Amino acid sequence: MSNGSPFKRVLITGISGSGGSYLAEYIVNHQPGVEVHGLARWHSTTTTDNLRAIRDRITVHECDLMDFGSVFAALQAVQPDAIFHLAAHANVRASFTTPNAVLSNNILGTSNLFEAIRLAKLDPLIQLCSTSEVYGQVDPKYVPITEETPLRPASPYAVSKVAQDMLGLTYFLSYQLRIIRTRMFTYLNPRRTDLFATSFARQVAWIERGLQQEVVHGNLDSVRTLIDVRDAMRAYWEALLYCEPGETYNIGGTTTMKVGEFLDQLVALSSVPIPTRCDPALLRPADVTLQIPHVEKFVNATGWQPQYSFEESMKYLLDYWRGQADKFL
Template sequence: MIKSRRRALICGIGGQDGAYLAKLLLEKNYEVMGTSRDAEGSSFNGLIHLGIQNQVQIVSMSIDDMGSVLSVIKSFLPDEIYNLAAQSSVSLSFDKPFEAMQSIAMGTLCMLEAIRFIDHPIRYYSAGTSECFGETDSIPATEITSFNPKSPYAVAKVTSHYLVANYREAYKIYACTGILFNHESSIRPDRYVTKKIIKAACKISAGSKDKLYLGNIDIARDWGSAEEYVEAMWLMLQQPFPEDFIICTGETNTLQDFVSTAFKAVNLNWVEHVVTDPALLRPTEIMVSRGDPAKALERLGWHAKCKMRDVIDLMIKAQQSVR
């Protein structure tokens, strides 16, 4: 008897992580369904860029609408659900905090309740974030480090994290949270600072007289590769028991390091082209974010191959190819 293909539902398939995860799962012979709030009106540029838009089924679903979530899950009956949907911008969450809490926390609750209601074995992945830890200074965060969120986005993600933990314990649902540190790629949307930096560097190197306006460049983050990080998501759902994992490179650099490296890659001195704009400063800011990926290596056998400089090289090459 031929075993049927495993099914995966990716909520938020139109984003960077959703597109790379869909590609990975298709390569593993999954049947993939993706959701978007507006399946007909969304562009799905990531799927198009990866050449897989015709290999996945896409449906509309409101992540914070229980009826919508329940209907999609019941019709598809996936083996695995990856919740990558909801608001994904720290900056935007300061302007739209209600949207952050509604889409992230209520979205997670709707997903968990739907899984609890449906009599079908489903493994659930929830997208967490390093923003939950707040300031880490010189001590890398581990899976048992206390949370200290500094933005509405992070507060909503903390709520989501504890909902997953509660449903895992109370209802024995296979549910886990991937606490991912910053991860980038060539299909990162332009509104993110890393893509903004890469585009500006390439544009200026091609002759533009524009300046790059940034906020606080003294902040330090751990930047990795989105394409590598989605493999860690998949690995989490292949374990005998559900657990939460930090996914990061273990290397922290300042945003100034990122800018300097990007401009150096196109033979420019960043100091001549970058302007600090106070209007871009956030109401509260995490200055240093560090993570310890030891558990992911020990339990999942996963470690980051691409560090910040590798990611920048890949993004620069991709950006230059579209000029």
């Protein structure tokens, strides 16, 4: 596929977050000539450290998606020709504790964004970042999971992402907003601490440095397909270049294993013995498994393939957290 970019100015919602910051880095480093803008809430400033490597090459606008006026003003100022909508409360387990906060933030924030785009009379290409969590507890007969698999959300977070997904379809059908919906499967993201893989890597690094005694974990039996966050963010860019507005696309890797098997492989990379223990507090009221994607629709549209091996991704994840642990010594 061509490396040329049809976009002059892109906007990333949630740019200071774990995914948004990696996406911004990808665009800055691999798409020269593209102006990168981002939206971040004032109380997200503690996470702007994620952007330290590219801070002087992007423009961050203070904006809360729950505040329609600030969203409208930011869009008027930026006039983007492409938007990546990544901002969300994305902690699945926390959504059982604070469901209303997660539902209102994710659904109304997305509604505000789409309404502001419509009322500002802008016509950007829009990538709506959804998740494999929308498929929820999948009947084995639907595995591997295609885009037509019934949605069976098993957490308030997943419900909020289904609503975002359907809003994307609604605004495409009703107002011709050019929205491409992507459903990302499990990725290895060092900056997102609520993911099981990141939690395990952080704990292993802490134990290696004598900062912790054991790894605590929840359900180890869930089956996931894993991808590197750097491949995932490149996939988002490819989605806007080659995918069709109004369509949904699964994105995921090719390495499939149980959560417990991932932990075993991570422990094998460690320089010291790693005791592990199940903490009942880490078990969700309902969990998902068999998160194995069918990604041919996306691959056929884009030609995208993962560039990082599972071993490279795992080392990248663990080395990141070893570096964080060293700051405490």
